[in-house]
Amino acid sequence: MRHRARMRRGALTAAALAVSLTASLTACTHHGRDDGRAQRHTPASTAPPTPAPSVAAAGSPLAVKIDNVPAGRPQTGLDAADVVYAEQVEGGLSRLMAVYATRLPQTVGPVRSARESDLELLRQFHRPTLAFSGAQHKLLPLIDRAPLRPESPDEAPAAYYRGTAKAAPHNLYLHPAKLLPSAPGKTALTTGFSYGPAPSGGTPTATRTVRYPAARFTFTWSAERHRWLVAMDGTPTVTTVGTRVAPATVVVQYVKIRTSRYHDVLGNHTPYTVTVGSGKAQVLRDGRSFDASWSRPAATDGTTFTAADGSRMNFAAGQVWVVFAPAP
Numbered sequence: 001m002r003h004r005a006r007m008r009r010g011a012l013t014a015a016a017l018a019v020s021l022t023a024s025l026t027a028c029t030h031h032g033r034d035d036g037r038a039q040r041h042t043p044a045s046t047a048p049p050t051p052a053p054s055v056a057a058a059g060s061p062l063a064v065k066i067d068n069v070p071a072g073r074p075q076t077g078l079d080a081a082d083v084v085y086a087e088q089v090e091g092g093l094s095r096l097m098a099v100y101a102t103r104l105p106q107t108v109g110p111v112r113s114a115r116e117s118d119l120e121l122l123r124q125f126h127r128p129t130l131a132f133s134g135a136q137h138k139l140l141p142l143i144d145r146a147p148l149r150p151e152s153p154d155e156a157p158a159a160y161y162r163g164t165a166k167a168a169p170h171n172l173y174l175h176p177a178k179l180l181p182s183a184p185g186k187t188a189l190t191t192g193f194s195y196g197p198a199p200s201g202g203t204p205t206a207t208r209t210v211r212y213p214a215a216r217f218t219f220t221w222s223a224e225r226h227r228w229l230v231a232m233d234g235t236p237t238v239t240t241v242g243t244r245v246a247p248a249t250v251v252v253q254y255v256k257i258r259t260s261r262y263h264d265v266l267g268n269h270t271p272y273t274v275t276v277g278s279g280k281a282q283v284l285r286d287g288r289s290f291d292a293s294w295s296r297p298a299a300t301d302g303t304t305f306t307a308a309d310g311s312r313m314n315f316a317a318g319q320v321w322v323v324f325a326p327a328p
Contacts, residue, residue: 059126059184059185059187059188060125060126060127060128060129060149060180060184060188061082061099061100061101061125061128061129061184061188061189062099062100062101062104062128062129062131062176062179062180063097063098063099063100063118063122063125063128063129063130063131064097064098064100064108064109064111064130064131064132064174064176065095065096065097065111065112065113065114065115065118065130065131065132065133066078066095066096066097066098066108066109066110066111066112067095067096067109067110067111067112067170068086068093068094068095068096068215068232069093069170070233070235071166071167071170072110072112072166072170073232073235073237074237074238074239074240075096075109075110075237075239075240076105076107076108076109076110076173076239076240076241077098077105077106077107077108077109077176077239078096078098078108078237078239078245079239079243079245079246079319080100080103080104080105080108081098081099081100081319082099082100082101082102082189082319082320083098083099083189083191083193083319083320083321083322084096084097084098084099084247084319084320084321084322085097085098085099085121085321085322085324086210086217086321086322086323086324087115087117087271087273087324088212088213088215088257088271088273088324088326089115089270089271090269090270090271091213091214092212092213092214092215093212093214093215094212094215094217094232095112095115097118097121099125099128099189100176100183101183101184101185101186101188101189102183102185102186102189103183104176104177104180104182104183105176106175106176106177107173107174107175107176108131108173108174108176109163109171109172109173109174110163110166110169110170110171110172110173111131111132111133111160111172111173111174112132112133112169112172113132113133113134113135113136114130114132114134114135114139114143115135115139115260115270115272116139116142116260116261116270116272117260117271117272117273117274117275118130118132119142119143119146119148120274120275120276120299121273121275122146122148123146123147123299123300124190124191124192124296124299124300124301124302124303125148125188125190126188126190127147127148127149128148128149129148129149129151129179129180130143130148130149130150130151131151131152131159131174131176131179132150132151132152133152133153133169133172134152134153134154135152136270151179153172156178156179158178159174159175159176159178159179160172160173160174160175161173161175190302191302191303192296192301192302192303192304193302193303193305193315193320194304194305194312194313194314194315195314195315195316195317196314197314198285198286198288198290198314198316199290199307199309199311199313199314200309201290201308201309202286202288202289202290203288203289203290204287204288205221205284205287205288205289206220206221206287207219207220207221208250208252208282208284208289210252210323210325215232215233216232216233216234217230217231217232217323218230218231218232218234219231219247219250219284219321221284221287222246223287225246226248226286227246227247227248227318228246228247228248228249228250228284228321229244229245229246230244230245230246230247230321246319247318247319247320247321248285248315248316248317248318248319248320249283249284249285249315249316249318249319249320249321250283250284250285250320250321250323251281251282251283251284251305251315251320251321251322251323252281252282252283252284252323252325253275253279253281253294253303253322253323253324253325254279254280254281254325254326254327254328255273255274255275255277255279255324255325255326255327256274256277256279256326256327257271257272257273257274257324257326257327258271258272258274259271259272260272273324275296275303275324276296276297276298276299276301277295277296278293278294278295278296279293279294279327280292280293280294280327281293281294281305283305283313283315285315285316286316290307290308290313291307291308292305292306292307292308292313293305293306294306
Protein backbone atom coordinates (compact mmCIF):
# COMPACT_ATOMS: atom_id res chain seq x y z
CA MET A 1 0.00 0.00 0.00
CA ARG A 2 2.82 2.40 0.89
CA HIS A 3 4.44 1.65 -2.48
CA ARG A 4 1.25 2.33 -4.46
CA ALA A 5 0.54 5.51 -2.52
CA ARG A 6 4.06 6.72 -3.06
CA MET A 7 3.76 6.07 -6.82
CA ARG A 8 0.52 8.11 -6.94
CA ARG A 9 2.11 11.00 -5.05
CA GLY A 10 5.18 10.81 -7.28
CA ALA A 11 3.09 10.87 -10.46
CA LEU A 12 1.25 14.01 -9.35
CA THR A 13 4.46 15.81 -8.43
CA ALA A 14 6.18 14.74 -11.65
CA ALA A 15 3.32 16.11 -13.74
CA ALA A 16 3.57 19.47 -12.00
CA LEU A 17 7.28 19.66 -12.64
CA ALA A 18 7.36 18.26 -16.18
CA VAL A 19 7.95 21.57 -17.95
CA SER A 20 10.81 22.72 -15.71
CA LEU A 21 12.49 19.34 -15.63
CA THR A 22 12.48 18.68 -19.38
CA ALA A 23 15.26 21.21 -19.90
CA SER A 24 17.34 19.51 -17.21
CA LEU A 25 17.32 15.99 -18.64
CA THR A 26 20.68 14.24 -18.88
CA ALA A 27 21.56 10.58 -19.36
CA CYS A 28 22.56 10.00 -15.75
CA THR A 29 19.23 10.43 -13.99
CA HIS A 30 15.57 9.51 -13.96
CA HIS A 31 14.65 13.19 -13.59
CA GLY A 32 10.91 13.93 -13.70
CA ARG A 33 9.99 10.34 -12.90
CA ASP A 34 12.44 9.90 -10.04
CA ASP A 35 14.40 12.95 -8.98
CA GLY A 36 11.49 15.29 -9.67
CA ARG A 37 9.21 13.44 -7.28
CA ALA A 38 9.93 15.75 -4.36
CA GLN A 39 7.77 18.72 -3.49
CA ARG A 40 9.18 22.08 -4.38
CA HIS A 41 9.56 24.34 -1.35
CA THR A 42 12.21 26.61 0.05
CA PRO A 43 13.61 26.92 3.59
CA ALA A 44 11.21 28.65 5.95
CA SER A 45 13.99 29.87 8.26
CA THR A 46 17.65 29.45 9.13
CA ALA A 47 16.92 28.03 12.59
CA PRO A 48 18.26 24.55 13.32
CA PRO A 49 15.75 21.90 12.21
CA THR A 50 13.83 19.95 14.83
CA PRO A 51 13.92 16.15 14.85
CA ALA A 52 11.09 14.29 13.20
CA PRO A 53 8.85 12.05 15.30
CA SER A 54 10.26 8.91 13.64
CA VAL A 55 13.56 7.77 15.13
CA ALA A 56 16.20 5.61 13.46
CA ALA A 57 17.33 2.48 15.25
CA ALA A 58 20.24 3.00 17.62
CA GLY A 59 23.49 2.45 15.81
CA SER A 60 22.01 3.09 12.35
CA PRO A 61 23.89 5.48 10.05
CA LEU A 62 22.44 7.89 7.51
CA ALA A 63 23.23 7.28 3.82
CA VAL A 64 22.46 10.04 1.34
CA LYS A 65 22.52 9.76 -2.46
CA ILE A 66 24.26 12.91 -3.70
CA ASP A 67 24.34 14.52 -7.13
CA ASN A 68 27.71 14.60 -8.86
CA VAL A 69 27.16 16.12 -12.30
CA PRO A 70 28.55 19.64 -12.84
CA ALA A 71 25.08 21.20 -12.51
CA GLY A 72 24.81 19.77 -9.00
CA ARG A 73 28.12 21.10 -7.72
CA PRO A 74 29.26 22.39 -5.33
CA GLN A 75 27.72 19.95 -2.91
CA THR A 76 26.69 20.71 0.66
CA GLY A 77 27.75 18.68 3.70
CA LEU A 78 29.99 16.30 1.76
CA ASP A 79 33.00 17.07 3.95
CA ALA A 80 31.16 15.85 7.07
CA ALA A 81 30.63 12.28 5.81
CA ASP A 82 32.60 9.44 7.36
CA VAL A 83 32.62 7.46 4.11
CA VAL A 84 31.91 8.57 0.54
CA TYR A 85 31.25 5.91 -2.10
CA ALA A 86 31.58 6.87 -5.78
CA GLU A 87 29.76 4.76 -8.35
CA GLN A 88 29.23 4.78 -12.09
CA VAL A 89 25.70 5.51 -13.31
CA GLU A 90 23.96 5.90 -16.65
CA GLY A 91 25.85 7.55 -19.47
CA GLY A 92 29.21 6.77 -17.84
CA LEU A 93 28.66 9.55 -15.29
CA SER A 94 29.08 9.29 -11.52
CA ARG A 95 27.04 9.61 -8.36
CA LEU A 96 27.99 9.62 -4.68
CA MET A 97 26.64 7.94 -1.58
CA ALA A 98 27.72 9.72 1.60
CA VAL A 99 27.46 7.85 4.92
CA TYR A 100 27.14 9.83 8.16
CA ALA A 101 27.69 8.34 11.62
CA THR A 102 29.97 10.51 13.76
CA ARG A 103 28.39 13.86 12.91
CA LEU A 104 25.39 15.22 11.07
CA PRO A 105 25.75 18.44 9.07
CA GLN A 106 22.85 20.87 9.09
CA THR A 107 22.24 20.38 5.36
CA VAL A 108 23.21 17.75 2.75
CA GLY A 109 22.69 17.79 -0.98
CA PRO A 110 21.78 17.94 -3.73
CA VAL A 111 19.92 14.69 -3.05
CA ARG A 112 19.31 12.39 -6.01
CA SER A 113 17.78 9.02 -6.86
CA ALA A 114 18.67 5.53 -5.64
CA ARG A 115 20.01 2.59 -7.65
CA GLU A 116 19.58 -1.17 -7.26
CA SER A 117 23.19 -1.76 -6.22
CA ASP A 118 22.77 0.72 -3.34
CA LEU A 119 20.65 -1.88 -1.57
CA GLU A 120 23.46 -4.46 -1.66
CA LEU A 121 26.02 -1.92 -0.49
CA LEU A 122 23.84 -0.81 2.44
CA ARG A 123 23.27 -4.34 3.74
CA GLN A 124 26.55 -4.01 5.68
CA PHE A 125 24.83 -1.59 8.08
CA HIS A 126 22.13 -2.22 10.68
CA ARG A 127 18.88 -0.83 9.24
CA PRO A 128 20.42 2.35 7.82
CA THR A 129 18.37 5.37 6.87
CA LEU A 130 18.52 5.98 3.12
CA ALA A 131 17.79 9.54 1.99
CA PHE A 132 17.06 9.72 -1.74
CA SER A 133 14.91 11.73 -4.10
CA GLY A 134 13.11 8.79 -5.71
CA ALA A 135 13.79 5.75 -7.87
CA GLN A 136 12.74 4.01 -11.06
CA HIS A 137 9.19 2.90 -10.27
CA LYS A 138 9.93 -0.82 -10.69
CA LEU A 139 12.73 -0.51 -8.11
CA LEU A 140 10.48 0.97 -5.41
CA PRO A 141 9.13 -2.42 -4.20
CA LEU A 142 12.72 -3.66 -3.68
CA ILE A 143 13.53 -0.55 -1.66
CA ASP A 144 10.40 -1.08 0.46
CA ARG A 145 11.43 -4.68 1.20
CA ALA A 146 15.09 -3.90 1.91
CA PRO A 147 16.32 -3.90 5.55
CA LEU A 148 16.59 -0.13 5.73
CA ARG A 149 14.53 3.00 6.42
CA PRO A 150 13.69 4.62 3.05
CA GLU A 151 13.20 8.35 3.56
CA SER A 152 12.44 10.10 0.30
CA PRO A 153 10.45 13.35 0.15
CA ASP A 154 7.31 11.22 -0.08
CA GLU A 155 7.94 9.64 3.34
CA ALA A 156 9.48 12.70 5.02
CA PRO A 157 8.48 15.89 3.15
CA ALA A 158 9.40 18.14 6.09
CA ALA A 159 13.02 16.96 5.94
CA TYR A 160 13.59 18.27 2.40
CA TYR A 161 13.52 21.62 0.65
CA ARG A 162 14.26 23.06 -2.78
CA GLY A 163 17.11 25.56 -2.95
CA THR A 164 17.10 28.54 -5.29
CA ALA A 165 20.74 28.58 -6.46
CA LYS A 166 20.41 25.62 -8.85
CA ALA A 167 17.78 24.43 -11.28
CA ALA A 168 15.69 21.33 -10.62
CA PRO A 169 16.42 18.48 -10.26
CA HIS A 170 19.81 19.61 -8.88
CA ASN A 171 18.40 21.66 -5.97
CA LEU A 172 16.85 19.17 -3.53
CA TYR A 173 18.40 19.37 -0.04
CA LEU A 174 18.04 17.44 3.21
CA HIS A 175 18.05 18.44 6.87
CA PRO A 176 19.54 15.26 8.46
CA ALA A 177 18.34 16.21 11.95
CA LYS A 178 14.76 15.74 10.75
CA LEU A 179 15.51 12.08 10.05
CA LEU A 180 17.91 11.22 12.89
CA PRO A 181 17.80 12.81 16.35
CA SER A 182 21.60 12.60 16.67
CA ALA A 183 24.66 11.06 15.08
CA PRO A 184 24.78 7.35 16.01
CA GLY A 185 28.57 7.25 16.47
CA LYS A 186 31.48 5.19 15.17
CA THR A 187 29.93 1.86 16.14
CA ALA A 188 27.38 2.35 13.35
CA LEU A 189 30.16 2.21 10.74
CA THR A 190 30.14 -1.55 10.26
CA THR A 191 32.16 -1.22 7.07
CA GLY A 192 34.84 -3.76 7.95
CA PHE A 193 37.52 -1.07 7.59
CA SER A 194 40.55 -1.19 9.88
CA TYR A 195 42.28 1.98 11.07
CA GLY A 196 45.83 2.29 12.34
CA PRO A 197 49.47 2.59 11.25
CA ALA A 198 50.27 2.13 7.58
CA PRO A 199 51.99 -1.08 6.49
CA SER A 200 55.58 -0.99 5.34
CA GLY A 201 56.38 -0.29 1.72
CA GLY A 202 54.03 1.42 -0.66
CA THR A 203 54.83 3.67 -3.59
CA PRO A 204 55.22 7.44 -3.18
CA THR A 205 52.24 8.93 -5.00
CA ALA A 206 51.57 12.58 -5.76
CA THR A 207 48.31 12.13 -7.66
CA ARG A 208 45.91 9.39 -8.74
CA THR A 209 43.09 9.61 -11.28
CA VAL A 210 40.18 7.20 -11.72
CA ARG A 211 38.18 7.48 -14.94
CA TYR A 212 34.65 6.52 -15.88
CA PRO A 213 33.47 6.86 -19.49
CA ALA A 214 32.14 10.39 -18.83
CA ALA A 215 33.60 11.34 -15.43
CA ARG A 216 36.89 11.34 -13.57
CA PHE A 217 38.16 11.66 -10.02
CA THR A 218 41.62 12.98 -9.20
CA PHE A 219 43.20 12.78 -5.75
CA THR A 220 46.28 14.92 -5.10
CA TRP A 221 48.38 14.51 -1.96
CA SER A 222 48.77 17.60 0.23
CA ALA A 223 51.71 17.20 2.60
CA GLU A 224 50.64 20.39 4.37
CA ARG A 225 47.14 19.10 5.15
CA HIS A 226 48.14 15.43 5.23
CA ARG A 227 45.09 14.72 3.13
CA TRP A 228 44.15 13.90 -0.47
CA LEU A 229 42.60 16.89 -2.24
CA VAL A 230 39.67 15.82 -4.40
CA ALA A 231 39.00 17.12 -7.91
CA MET A 232 36.15 15.95 -10.11
CA ASP A 233 36.21 16.32 -13.87
CA GLY A 234 39.29 18.52 -13.47
CA THR A 235 37.71 20.96 -11.01
CA PRO A 236 38.71 21.16 -7.32
CA THR A 237 35.94 19.77 -5.11
CA VAL A 238 34.72 22.29 -2.56
CA THR A 239 31.51 22.54 -0.57
CA THR A 240 29.03 25.40 -0.88
CA VAL A 241 30.81 27.19 1.99
CA GLY A 242 34.19 26.86 0.27
CA THR A 243 35.64 23.95 2.26
CA ARG A 244 37.98 21.78 0.19
CA VAL A 245 36.98 18.11 0.34
CA ALA A 246 40.06 16.18 1.46
CA PRO A 247 39.83 12.57 2.71
CA ALA A 248 42.59 10.93 4.72
CA THR A 249 42.27 7.65 2.79
CA VAL A 250 41.23 6.90 -0.77
CA VAL A 251 40.39 3.37 -1.91
CA VAL A 252 40.25 2.46 -5.57
CA GLN A 253 38.25 -0.77 -5.41
CA TYR A 254 38.14 -2.81 -8.60
CA VAL A 255 34.73 -4.45 -8.98
CA LYS A 256 32.52 -6.02 -11.58
CA ILE A 257 30.10 -3.51 -13.10
CA ARG A 258 27.31 -5.23 -15.00
CA THR A 259 24.06 -4.07 -16.55
CA SER A 260 21.06 -4.06 -14.22
CA ARG A 261 17.47 -4.77 -15.23
CA TYR A 262 16.52 -1.10 -14.71
CA HIS A 263 16.94 1.90 -16.98
CA ASP A 264 16.34 5.63 -17.04
CA VAL A 265 13.68 7.53 -18.99
CA LEU A 266 16.01 7.73 -22.00
CA GLY A 267 16.39 3.96 -22.13
CA ASN A 268 19.94 3.87 -20.74
CA HIS A 269 20.40 0.78 -18.60
CA THR A 270 21.64 1.39 -15.07
CA PRO A 271 25.04 -0.11 -14.23
CA TYR A 272 25.01 -2.51 -11.27
CA THR A 273 28.13 -2.22 -9.09
CA VAL A 274 28.86 -5.62 -7.52
CA THR A 275 30.31 -5.07 -4.04
CA VAL A 276 30.04 -8.65 -2.72
CA GLY A 277 32.92 -10.93 -3.61
CA SER A 278 36.65 -10.24 -3.79
CA GLY A 279 39.17 -8.47 -5.96
CA LYS A 280 42.05 -6.06 -6.16
CA ALA A 281 42.35 -2.56 -4.77
CA GLN A 282 44.73 0.32 -4.31
CA VAL A 283 44.78 2.21 -1.04
CA LEU A 284 46.09 5.77 -0.91
CA ARG A 285 47.21 7.11 2.45
CA ASP A 286 50.08 9.20 3.83
CA GLY A 287 51.20 10.19 0.34
CA ARG A 288 51.73 6.59 -0.74
CA SER A 289 49.85 3.97 -2.76
CA PHE A 290 49.51 0.40 -1.48
CA ASP A 291 48.45 -2.60 -3.53
CA ALA A 292 45.76 -4.52 -1.67
CA SER A 293 42.99 -7.07 -2.06
CA TRP A 294 39.40 -6.80 -0.84
CA SER A 295 36.92 -9.38 0.40
CA ARG A 296 33.23 -9.20 1.26
CA PRO A 297 31.84 -12.75 1.41
CA ALA A 298 28.20 -11.75 1.97
CA ALA A 299 26.10 -8.60 1.68
CA THR A 300 25.70 -8.46 5.46
CA ASP A 301 29.49 -8.38 5.88
CA GLY A 302 31.77 -5.37 5.80
CA THR A 303 34.66 -5.22 3.35
CA THR A 304 38.12 -6.17 4.58
CA PHE A 305 41.30 -5.04 2.87
CA THR A 306 44.55 -6.98 2.96
CA ALA A 307 47.98 -5.58 2.15
CA ALA A 308 50.37 -7.28 -0.28
CA ASP A 309 52.28 -8.92 2.60
CA GLY A 310 49.07 -10.52 3.93
CA SER A 311 48.60 -8.12 6.85
CA ARG A 312 45.45 -6.12 7.49
CA MET A 313 45.44 -2.95 5.39
CA ASN A 314 44.86 -0.12 7.84
CA PHE A 315 43.32 3.18 6.82
CA ALA A 316 44.33 6.59 8.19
CA ALA A 317 42.00 8.24 10.69
CA GLY A 318 39.52 10.53 8.97
CA GLN A 319 37.20 10.52 5.99
CA VAL A 320 37.45 7.61 3.54
CA TRP A 321 36.57 7.75 -0.16
CA VAL A 322 35.87 4.47 -1.95
CA VAL A 323 35.80 4.76 -5.73
CA PHE A 324 34.35 1.68 -7.43
CA ALA A 325 36.39 1.19 -10.61
CA PRO A 326 35.72 -1.43 -13.33
CA ALA A 327 37.87 -4.50 -12.80
CA PRO A 328 40.35 -4.96 -15.67
